[in-house]
Amino acid sequence: MPGSPTARRRRLAIELKKLREGHKLTCNEVGEALDWSGSKVNRLETGSGRVQPSDIDALCRFYCTTDELREFLKQLAKDSKLRGWWHAHGRAVPPWFSVYIGLEQDASSLRQYQCELVPGLLQTPAYTAELHRVTNQLAGEELERHVNVRMERQEILHREDPIDLWAIVHESVLRHHVGGRAVMREQLERMLMVSQLKNVTLQVLPFNAGSYPATGAFTILGFPEQADPDVVYRDGLTDAVYLEASADVSQYAKAFDTLRATASSPPQSASLIKRVLEEYSR
Incomplete structure (x- = not known):
């Protein structure tokens, strides 16, 4: 059975x-x-x-299911x-983020809004390295492991059945200097290149856009099977929040x-990115 x-x-x-x-039935009634205890259920x-x-x-046996369903659940x-492949990277993938990578690997679509940083799937190695160097105080082999994890995650954009990514970034993301002008030039070029993929849509929310929902960064993960409902993911510095309630x-x-x-x-977003890129090139 495929999937993470x-x-x-x-x-x-x-x-x-x-x-x-x-x-x-309630969990306590089944338990x-x-x-069993209701907590086990x-x-x-x-x-x-x-x-x-x-x-x-x-x-x-208790629910009187079919043999087919029982075998399906056993296989699950x-x-x-x-x-998963990410477990081999050890401490470079903390437990709270391991959950996200596992879901991301199995998702068929991502709807993502970033108001502060370039989305991870669009980052260059240099941009990623600078973020981890400053945020997590990493260097040497440990820093390299964290960068490798992010680069390997990006393979879902290029696999045989690639994920459908719709990313929206605030204009401040483009103008936020991370690692200096050379790093930002390479990063914006990377965003333009990836935005040309058929499975990627990239939009920029400009400074003059007016009012919009003040949600902070978030990602909505969609899955290929109807039985797997969407998940909203929001991350912090050392933890994450996963929202699954339909409301x-x-x-x-x-x-x-x-x-x-x-x-x-x-198209307008690509033009804006190119204008900002020219500013970094002066």
Whole structure:
């Protein structure tokens, strides 16, 4: 079964919760019937606990599922225990960000708004290195590992079935000097080049755009299977927030649509990037 272990774990949790809710039972009621704790059922449904084959068998017998569904859930549980390529990078991928990379690898679309920095999938090695050097005080091999992770993530834009990226950046991102003029020239050239890909749409929200939702940076991850609902991701310096409630996701989707309508068109955005690039070249 294709997909990252993180995404498989999430899908398994969704399916288990769907089964319980379909029977109109609480976690405590299921736990009591199986001689488990209600907290164990909750852990299985939130993906925060390892699911054993015996757990799947017990739940499927209790819910009277088909053999086909039971085997499907067992395969999800098996796949969720695999290690993704990013785990080999050790401390360069903290646990809170490991979850995001796993979801990003399995996503079919990303809708992203950045108001401070160039989106990670569009960054150059030099730009990425400068961010990690200043933010995390990194140097040498450790810095190189962090840069390699970001560059490897960018492969999803070029794979056989590439992710669909729609990125909106505020004009301040273009004018925020990160690493000096040479680094910024290379970075803006990179953004222009990637924006030419058929699966990438890039817009700039100019200073004169007027009012727009003050959301801060966020990413909406969409998935190829209808059973996997969208996720909103917001990151901080040492942690991240994942929003999956349909009301939350809907609010961010509306905000993104407003930002998309307010921002300059892709051709106009490319022209603005070129003008800023000329300023860095003087």
